[in-house]
Amino acid sequence: MIDGTLNLSSTAAAGSGVTEQSGICPVCLDGCTGLCEIAKSSYRGREVIYPKPLGKVTAGSVKKYPVDYSHLNIQGTCVGAAGVRSDPDKASFPAVSTETAIGNKYKVRLSLPVLTGALGSADIAKDNWEGLAIGAAISGIIVVLGENVAGMDPGAVYKRGKVVHSPELERRVNLFKHWHDSTGEIILQQNVQDTRLASAEYAIEKLGVRCIELKWGQAVKDIGTEGKPGVPEPAGDVKKKGHIVINKAFEEQEITEFERSSRLGTVSHEEFVRSVEHYRNAGAKFVSLKTGAYRITDLARAIRFASDAEIDLLTIGGAGMGPWRMMNEWGIPTIYIQSIAYKFASQLKAKGMHVPDLVIAGEFSLEDHIFKALALGAPHFRALCMGRALMIPAFIGKNLQGWISEGRVPDDIRKFGEIPERIFITMETLKDRFGKDFRKLPLAAVAMYTFCDRLKAGLQQLMAGTRKFALKHLDRNDLVSLTKEATEVTGIPYVMEADMEEAQRILLC
Numbered sequence: 001m002i003d004g005t006l007n008l009s010s011t012a013a014a015g016s017g018v019t020e021q022s023g024i025c026p027v028c029l030d031g032c033t034g035l036c037e038i039a040k041s042s043y044r045g046r047e048v049i050y051p052k053p054l055g056k057v058t059a060g061s062v063k064k065y066p067v068d069y070s071h072l073n074i075q076g077t078c079v080g081a082a083g084v085r086s087d088p089d090k091a092s093f094p095a096v097s098t099e100t101a102i103g104n105k106y107k108v109r110l111s112l113p114v115l116t117g118a119l120g121s122a123d124i125a126k127d128n129w130e131g132l133a134i135g136a137a138i139s140g141i142i143v144v145l146g147e148n149v150a151g152m153d154p155g156a157v158y159k160r161g162k163v164v165h166s167p168e169l170e171r172r173v174n175l176f177k178h179w180h181d182s183t184g185e186i187i188l189q190q191n192v193q194d195t196r197l198a199s200a201e202y203a204i205e206k207l208g209v210r211c212i213e214l215k216w217g218q219a220v221k222d223i224g225t226e227g228k229p230g231v232p233e234p235a236g237d238v239k240k241k242g243h244i245v246i247n248k249a250f251e252e253q254e255i256t257e258f259e260r261s262s263r264l265g266t267v268s269h270e271e272f273v274r275s276v277e278h279y280r281n282a283g284a285k286f287v288s289l290k291t292g293a294y295r296i297t298d299l300a301r302a303i304r305f306a307s308d309a310e311i312d313l314l315t316i317g318g319a320g321m322g323p324w325r326m327m328n329e330w331g332i333p334t335i336y337i338q339s340i341a342y343k344f345a346s347q348l349k350a351k352g353m354h355v356p357d358l359v360i361a362g363e364f365s366l367e368d369h370i371f372k373a374l375a376l377g378a379p380h381f382r383a384l385c386m387g388r389a390l391m392i393p394a395f396i397g398k399n400l401q402g403w404i405s406e407g408r409v410p411d412d413i414r415k416f417g418e419i420p421e422r423i424f425i426t427m428e429t430l431k432d433r434f435g436k437d438f439r440k441l442p443l444a445a446v447a448m449y450t451f452c453d454r455l456k457a458g459l460q461q462l463m464a465g466t467r468k469f470a471l472k473h474l475d476r477n478d479l480v481s482l483t484k485e486a487t488e489v490t491g492i493p494y495v496m497e498a499d500m501e502e503a504q505r506i507l508l509c
Ligand code: SF4
Pocket: 001, 002, 023, 024, 025, 027, 028, 029, 032, 033, 034, 035, 036, 037, 038, 039
């Protein structure tokens, strides 16, 4: 028996006591009060399609795919040093640089090749924005300001259908800008509603935003975002902002968790190139595209259109919130789509065409994922989107702030201490860096910084182990496949065959 709010997956069942494909208990009892998804759907119907509580959770697929990044291993070596003199006094792991720069003509410098997921109008993004934006600013990574923020802002002011003031958008941008230093950036996404409301034009002109992202969809779904208005809004007002009110029961307030959906975009080459040109003319220095895990013809479209429009960055995939069944059963899984994108980008490069910097998204969480995804996609993939993983430090830091002030630090954490200076190992570094402003840092931002610092140290260790001292030196030769199927998907040599010729030469010549 499983809780339907936690999902009934066709493949999640191994070990959970339910039948794998159906998720139904092997013995289904007439008389069970019904905790499974099917039982709950019998009375809450379509409301059960989504992870709940909507706007308070992040959610990801639980499906086990035939090949994933754990089927690649990182190759170490005890010979040489790329990017630093091969001298034991120089080639130590702290000497590894994790910095990079992405973009075409306008370069965004990063301390770590990482982007947040898109944090848009959902409550969870709004509630955690302060920690995420400040954390990204002080960690030197990119924070992506997601779609519909102006459209969902109850304080927004419109003139002739265009937004001319949005306190929420302004708050979000200013939090990042106040703490931003030389590395990191904020990117503002635009979906169909945002385009209609001209929120990018407003953000560029009034808020000083430099980077705009067009959006074709998210990995887990190609149906756009959905959610509920932050404060009760008449269905008519939601419609006026361009959303679709899905269910009459919502209009009559009988259901509360399936309220509105964004419009579906339709992509054309001409329209895309024109949009990129439009935002450049409006003052955007950097234009990117986010596409989902659509079929490979759409991936080919994304890469070709991005090349023709000479955009700065293309993000592929994602792990964002979606209907349970779409998260598990829809789209091309991450390692597969990255491998195909690598092939397509290499084909365009060979023809002398522009290939934008590529970013891959899809349930990445730790430093080995950074290493593997950058090496697998080298030289085209320059960074990773870590959507759900980066939300966790924001949650932890925010909640710790409350627990500390209420004197109820959980036991697992109290063993380190009951004050921030004892709990967070980066406090002294941040104190030295920010002086008296240090006290203004929310603990959620400190937690983000601490997590990013861990990612950096872990990545430095892995890179030092392959004797690569800068990200530009990572390549596909740094990986081996652990199965033949992984080789077939990725093109990375099988572990029992990789380097074998050279090994034989060393051994026998
Ligand atoms: S209704 Fe049947 S399948 Fe669902 S939880 Fe109860 S016993 Fe299991």
